[in-house]
Amino acid sequence: MWHILGAGSLGTLWATRLARAGLPVALILRDSARLNSYQQAGGLTLIEQGQPQHYPIPAQTPDHRQPIQRLLLACKAYDAANAVSQLAPRLAPGAEILLLQNGLGSQDEVARAAPQARCIFASSTEGAFRQADFQVVFAGHGHTWLGDPQNLQPPSWLADLQHAGIVHDWSLDILSRLWRKLALNCAINPLTVLHDCRNGELQAHPAQVACLCSELSELLHTCGRSAAAENLHDDVQRVIQATAANYSSMHQDVRQGRRTEIAYLLGYACDAAQRHQLVLPYLQALHSQLLARLAARGLPSH
Ligand code: NAD
Ligand code: KPL
Numbered sequence: 001m002w003h004i005l006g007a008g009s010l011g012t013l014w015a016t017r018l019a020r021a022g023l024p025v026a027l028i029l030r031d032s033a034r035l036n037s038y039q040q041a042g043g044l045t046l047i048e049q050g051q052p053q054h055y056p057i058p059a060q061t062p063d064h065r066q067p068i069q070r071l072l073l074a075c076k077a078y079d080a081a082n083a084v085s086q087l088a089p090r091l092a093p094g095a096e097i098l099l100l101q102n103g104l105g106s107q108d109e110v111a112r113a114a115p116q117a118r119c120i121f122a123s124s125t126e127g128a129f130r131q132a133d134f135q136v137v138f139a140g141h142g143h144t145w146l147g148d149p150q151n152l153q154p155p156s157w158l159a160d161l162q163h164a165g166i167v168h169d170w171s172l173d174i175l176s177r178l179w180r181k182l183a184l185n186c187a188i189n190p191l192t193v194l195h196d197c198r199n200g201e202l203q204a205h206p207a208q209v210a211c212l213c214s215e216l217s218e219l220l221h222t223c224g225r226s227a228a229a230e231n232l233h234d235d236v237q238r239v240i241q242a243t244a245a246n247y248s249s250m251h252q253d254v255r256q257g258r259r260t261e262i263a264y265l266l267g268y269a270c271d272a273a274q275r276h277q278l279v280l281p282y283l284q285a286l287h288s289q290l291l292a293r294l295a296a297r298g299l300p301s302h
Contacts, residue, residue, distance in 0.1 A: 011074030012136035021164035027059040081109035103264030147174025189250035200244025
């Protein structure tokens with residue numbers, strides 16, 4: 001049984017694909033009010049290439065008694081540890097938790113909240129967004145890397161993902177993948193918020209992007225993640241071009257007045273620099289400017 005916490009964008013994308021492959025799935029929703037709304041909707045809808053498909057997947061609240069063997073955690077990084085603490089009494093011996101959160105920091109918080117479970121980290125380039133409550137658009141096909149820094153053996157259920165058409169690889173160095181994605185997000189997302197622009201418009205600010213990439217590379221080397229620093233600037237420029245017409249996820253969050261994952265992206269990078277007594281003036285200034293912008297919009301700094 002796949003227990004999936006969070007019926008947002010990625011939770012829906014995973015739940016619907018696993019369910020249509022005939023695998024047993026149960027959604028865990030926040031509370032009984034959310035469960036009632038879900039029951040009124042009658043299930044999840046996934047929209048692919050404009051075609052909606054409905055999936056009446058069973059759902060429950062966190063206080064349900066069913067033991068959990070395999071949990072897909074599909075909430076934002078800032079909700080992850082609390083969500084897992086709530087479910088801790090239900091985790092069966094040998095339980096596994098698959099963490100879909102972007103950035104770094106939440107993985108350690110979850111591991112502390114559920115020390116008895118095996119935590120498998122994921123880094124995904126798939127894209128999905130909520131069109132309405134319980135209706136999600138599969139916006140960008142991509143790839144998901146999974147890995148466990150403490151146990152390099154892949155879990156047996158990777159075959160389920162294959163069966164469900166979830167394109168993935170088992171990574172022997174998932175932390176480098178997460179650091180690389182964090183660096184990409186730090187080089188692009190905050191600047192799109194500060195310039196209030198699409199990713200492609202950052203091509204008008206090449207010096208800022210180059211400075212950031214240089215400091216981020218220095219940070220990656222210092223943190224022992226040299227592999228994640230390789231050709232960072234080229235890759236950032238490639239992503240800016242490839243996603244030129246898009247607004248970054250952080251830009252979308254800020255525009256829609258939603259809390260951002262800043263503490264797990266730029267905040268995490270600045271904390272890591274401070275821990276290593278590394279002075280990265282450009283990154284730190286960017287962090288301060290971003291915090292000021294969020295505060296001006298009444299959004300939290302963490
Ligand atoms: P989302 O906001 O669409 O969905 C999160 C869901 O979790 C929400 O429905 C929320 O109500 C639910 N939730 C939070 N706490 C809960 C709790 N205690 N119990 C039950 N439900 C709870 O978020 P998302 O876009 O799916 O993103 C999830 C993570 O995946 C983020 O870290 C994000 O950065 C990452 N990510 C998202 C995408 C994407 O395209 N959406 C792509 C790559 C990575
Ligand atoms: O992942 C992204 C995001 O918007 O969060 C990209 C497109 C890579 C920009 O950083």
